[in-house]
Amino acid sequence: MKPFLNITATLLVLRGTLLLHADAAQTEWKAGLATVTITPETPVPMAGYASRTKPFESVAQQIYAKALALEDQQGHRAVLVTTDLIGIARAVAEPVCERIQEKTKLARSQILLSSSHTHSAPTLRLEEHADAGMTPEDARNIAAYTRGLQDKLVEVATQALSRLEPAQLSWGSGVADFAMNRREFTTRGVILGVNPRGLVDRTVPVMRVDSADSKLRAVLFGYACHNTTLTQTNFSLSGDYAGFAQAYIQEQHPEAQAMFMIGCGGDANPYPRGTMKYAREHGATLGQEVCRILDGAQRPVSGPLTCVLDQASLPLQPFSRSDLEKMATDGPSWQAGNAKAMLAKLDQGAKAASTYDCPVAVWQFGTNLTLVALSGEVVVDYVPLLEQAIGPLQLWIAAYCNDVFGYFPSARVLKEGGYECRGLYTTEGFFAPGAQDVLVAKVRDLARRAGRKLAD
Template identity: 30%
Template sequence: MKNSVIALLFPLLGFFCVEAAGGSDSAPTGLRAGFAKTDITPEIPVKLYGYAARKTYSEGVHDPLSARAVAFENNGRKLLLVSTDLGSFGRDVFTVFQKSIMDRFNLRESEIFLSAIHNHSAPILTLNPERGDPNNIEYTKGLQKKLLDLIGEAFRNMQPVLTGTGTGASPVGVNRREMLPDGSITLGRNPYGVTDKEVLVLKIAAGDGNSLGALYDYATHCTSLGGSSMKISGDILGLSSQFVEKILGGKVITPAFAGASGNIDPWFRVLPGFNEEPGWIPEPVLLGTLLGEEVVHVYRGIKELKPGGEIRTSFETLECPRRETAADQAGAAQPQSPTIPVNITVASIGDDVAFVGFNVEMITEIGLEIKKGSPFRHTFIITHCNGSSGYLVPAEFYKEGGYEVTTTRFAIGSSDMVVKKALKMLYDLH
């Protein structure tokens, strides 16, 4: 009888140990993956992210905000990618969230991509009792628990998978560095400027071929709604994922990631709200649907699915020189560090697909340079990932000026440092 009880207990003990660790190092060989999705729409009015002119609370919800996660495991190596319909994770908030994720699921910092789609119709995240709004602090604390639950669900949902990758293109994003007659640069629409129109999709299916979900990457700000809009919304990428999941149906989950889009806005930008004129399709919905349809086209066009490959990960913090500002020259009250940290997170699945995460708002030319130099066939550039250090601009922009240059804290040459480091990390994994 005693032996029978022990025999019954061992499987149960094994189950709980795997759950606590987010996957066992003695897991079966072969790529496994699990998806999860949760609602993160604020239940109370909050201060909204992204436009300094906003002084009041949000006023209602147009469409829900979501967080989506996909967890991978192969032969004990893990990888976690989380997409949230939020603006960004500031350094203080990210540090708290990262530690809780690492501790709960026994993950290395190189195995975590915690990202935001840079949505300007979402709550500001803060845990600062002195400077943060109480409603936003309450929301952020609740978000931490929701994300931990979400990640746990993704790990529990892991199963053997097949993967395939495809690419398309979308005109939703446009270069926003518009040149005025006097030669100055303003925020507007520059249809002749550089853009990255690639829609990159990683399709993931169960061993029997049934779809589980897809990750996709596209370079655009989520700023179709402007500072006078006070409604909660997922904006372009959030609305796109909502559309894709509706069309694909079932339990398919499609996390979106913001590519290198520091100088890319939606074609229709900073609108005062959703136009409800009869017969009119509101621009955020129109653009989100347009992007979503291309994601679906690419997804359905991926016919070749393979068992996946080995997981490799790497993480480094690169200290880039800080730009001297007028406040520095005048003698700032608080001495500033001479450098600004750039967190670079690199991961690969097999020899064809890589992910590169940056805690910066990256100009699209920089992302294109990394894609071009990458040894991998497909490279996901994921910005607003694992923290937030502001705009990163290429050297030639400093002479041209414009909003991105005015607001960057990085000195000239920083972007070259980041490109070289990211490419070295990619080659080291390949």
């Protein structure tokens, strides 16, 4: 009978161990959630397409800001705010983060602002400056909306932090196939088009947040593709495919809050595109894949949570006045506008900037998951570059976080040319090829500081 007794004892020990682990998982995290509608009450011009200057005409879908607050067993807290917006520039984002810090005592590294990059959302600007084709009233409405948005972002973050309850975290990934590389090579150079042979990242990372009694509370998911199914002919507000994906998930799981973080999709577009029908279809495709992942086995996410943030000083290309004058007159529109702005700055007696400081964040979840949060419109090359730098496993790479300042191309893209080389659009300047190595080195340094195990 001894072998039987030994087996029985072993099973009891294993069962007890699993129960202890389950209890630990139930109490290791606390999570809080909040959401707020950010649909404008007054029509304002839409963001994303320079040729579209008049206000929106209808609302196909409400747009939202959503917050997920986390606290580990050591009391380390953080809050992620996702938005159905084209991008939150530093001038708008930093006052929001400062107010959240004042109200919650969080460090700046513990606050992450993310935008879905929908081109079917309002223009954001604090200054009452009218772009070409806009009226002074449009400019006033944009500024008023942006100030109100800042208040709502502070509100949703603080609400989530005030609602912390025991939770379990887990994560997994899947694939969606509608992202298409848009850098089409022609006899006229690289144009915005369709490149079936071009690199894209079709990964769909998913984090699941469950209550202590294993009820689904929130879903955070991502995809690396421009949120531009809808084009400049659209005058109806929506979250585009990302908004429709969130809606799909919440229809399937009414008790859950769905949140989206875009990845390195600076040079990818949805395919096909151009109609609301396609936007809904892509949203359903992505939502179905997220739901499939939720229905399967996921890997647990443990603490502690370590959040680090720093500025990467990215070098800009030096240009002579004659270079800029040539670019301003002979260059494509996306290049000419930046060159003209640089010339205007020189005419004012100001010196051209040599670097741009962009925020880079890393959130390390125990040994289970590393979230790298890049700023700007990052091209897909940075996925393999960062995988090589810090390892490809247990890695989630997001972009369009904290400061959407313009496109961030790789050295390869800069060499090839094309729209993604347009550089900064919240200020002036074009990135130098060396900016790639600076950013990759900064991510590696932050990942090491956050506790990710790196190969030598």
